[in-house]
Amino acid sequence: MTDAAVPSGPAPEKIPFGRPTMVGRELAYIEEAIRNGTIAGGGPFMKRCEAWLERELPARRALMAHSCTAALEMAAMLAEVGPGDEVIMPSFTFSSTATAFVLRGATPVFVDVRPDTLNIDEALIEPAITPRTRAIVPVHYAGVACAMDEIMAIADRHKLLVVEDAAQAHLSHYKGRALGTIGHLGCLSFHETKNIISGEGGALLVNDGRMIERAEILREKGTDRSRFFRGEVDKYTWRDIGSSYCPGEIVSAFLYAQFEQAEGIIAARRASYEAYRTGLASLARAGHVTLPAATADEANGHIFWLLAKDAAARAALLAHLNGRGINAVFHYVPLHSAPAGLRYARAHGNLSVTDDIASRLVRLPMYLGLGEGEVARVIDAIAAFYGKNA
């Protein structure tokens, strides 16, 4: 009996919101790591991952970490912020952006985002600067670049450090430069929800050469172990504060397999992004939804978002899609309205764009292996929703 002979037909397969990227050689490299006999941090696969980032981005110095949160924590230590100091960032981001600095006793100061990219509004940064401001943390939402020229110029004028939260921004560029390599420091994530993954994982890009040696010490529990392994000192010792931030070798082996396929992974996700953007253009023209301004080339296919007209329309659209087996979700309870945000941070000015977009944003399914047919099904389901609700 064929499917066609089943009277009611099978329910269409569910389309998940995301799936962890797998490229094929992960297990082979993990096996190689085990055979190598080194499974702590600092082994051959970790070094290959660092060399890959330094060559391909390129980055001056890449330090693998066990998460982007760890990389942000190292950045906060390198920024030498403490109680009373302020760090300017968007509220429309993940908790790690803020908590890394809160751990040092500093106060996140949230400014509003731009409605087109959902990134920090560079025009609002300078008015938020006080004598206590030490750093700016632009977050490249959905892998789309913040206005880095303007941000670096502001930082220069006020002698501030720029830490790029490039957690979502693998292989995205700004005027030809890889995101994460433009600020003094950049932080990448290889969490399983990102484009290139190792389960948990991250990297700190140290673009300001003056901070490289200290960054290595912070990552190695405050010791100069990295210099010892390079033969630069004859013993290693406790030099500074720090923590244990290296990824284990099994994680690096997994990640290196993904690095080898990075271009293909991003290209496939960009194709899905472009298909959504083209397929939903007429609904945007009709005023039902707002689409991201960034082209597939300006983004990296990490997230495809759209804005519904209001919170009620979003709730109805999400219910409609999920009812059809399509797992669409919303994004970010803004940090300024979260319990810890109220306790540890403050907002500069009103965050009306942040509040508005956070109440209307919908993220569509996006993962490596999302087929053209599945993208078409999502687009059709959205069109059907607006057909009925026009």
Ligand SMILES: *Cc1c(COP(=O)(O)O)cnc(C)c1O
């Ligand atoms: C995912 C993410 C992080 C945290 O990354 P981890 O590797 O899970 O620690 C930080 N900032 C942003 C913007 C993220 O999207």
